[in-house]
Amino acid sequence: MLSLRLQAIAEEIADNQKVIDIGTDHAYLPIYLVKERFFTNVAATDKSLAVLEYSRANIEKYHLDKQIKLILSDGFAQVKENYDVAVIAGMGAHTITDIIKNSQNLPEYLIIQSNNNLPFLRRFMEKKEYKIIKEKVVYEKGKYYIIIKYQKGKEILTADLRDFGKNYDKKYLQALLKKNQANYLLNKDESLAKIIKRLQKFIEKIPD
Ligand SMILES: C[S@@+](CC[C@H](N)C(=O)[O-])C[C@H]1O[C@@H](n2cnc3c(N)ncnc32)[C@H](O)[C@@H]1O
Incomplete structure (x- = not known):
């Protein structure tokens, strides 16, 4: 079963989108999308080979190795195809913004869950010309997680929205x-x- 945090992220992905999970770790989200929601075009990346081997074992356990493409990649560096939506979750704001900064070909939608420094992240995304279309708060095991769904497009945030969010x-x-x-x-x-x-x-x- 997915954590409440990953479940909330999954809910923001429309059916049958072409999805890439950047920094997948255990590959729980891609496995869930294929197994429970019948997605057919899912990729999972991680920059660590050891982590990716662990993801592979998880994916093989459910016999989903044909449906989920695994990519060893720092951010989008080795990602050759285009995707509708990328999930970047469970990392710090600086890691997330570095991943986005170094990418040439970002998808229309980004679903981001940063573990810290949300004002910095929101300011960065505003400059990158992505607009917040939804913010959700998930409380799990004594911690709050903020999930932000972005779409390409300009918006000017007020200082309050930048610092406190649209949640x-x-x-x-x-x-x-x-x-x-x-x-x-x-x-x-x-x-x-x-x-x-x-x-x-x-x-x-x-x-x-
Ligand atoms: C804490 S886990 C989060 C896993 C999953 N995304 C989640 O939200 O549950 C962070 C993962 O991101 C990977 N990671 C960190 N920086 C990365 C980068 N620049 N490119 C790809 N993966 C990265 C780590 O190796 C690790 O497996």
């Missing part, structure tokens, strides 16, 4: 506020104090 999830934003307040108590950083004030106002405007 409008009160519980998540309140947890973010608490984290920022705790950090402020430690280092009394005035720029953080400003962010805290903006975040409080942002949360107040969201209906219960």
Whole structure:
């Protein structure tokens, strides 16, 4: 069974799209798409050969080695075909933005789940001319995960949307506020104090 986080990512992929999972690790998502949703055009990459061998063993366990193409690749470097959607999940924002920065041929849709630094990621994607078409919050095992679906296209984000997102999830934003307040108590950083004030106002405007 998929984790709630991977399930939420899978829900954002329309049926029978040509999908590539960058940094697949265990290949759970590609296996799920083929096995449970009958996708026919799925690729999985990882930059680590050892990881890819592990993915291969998983894929073979379900006899899906003909349906899932495995590619040893740092980001998109060795990806030769075009895809409708790429998933880049479970990594830090700098790894994700490096992968995107170095790619010549990005797909129409990107589904991104960064483990940190979302304002930096949103700013980078805005400059890269991808627009946020959906943000989702998943809470699993005591952690919040933000999943962002992007489509090619320009948008100008306000500072609030860049910093806090288009998820409008009160519980998540309140947890973010608490984290920022705790950090402020430690280092009394005035720029953080400003962010805290903006975040409080942002949360107040969201209906219960
Ligand atoms: C924590 S796992 C996440 C696995 C899966 N995407 C998920 O969300 O559950 C991160 C994986 O990304 C791979 N990875 C890290 N940087 C990469 C890069 N530049 N190109 C391809 N794979 C990368 C790692 O080898 C590792 O297998």
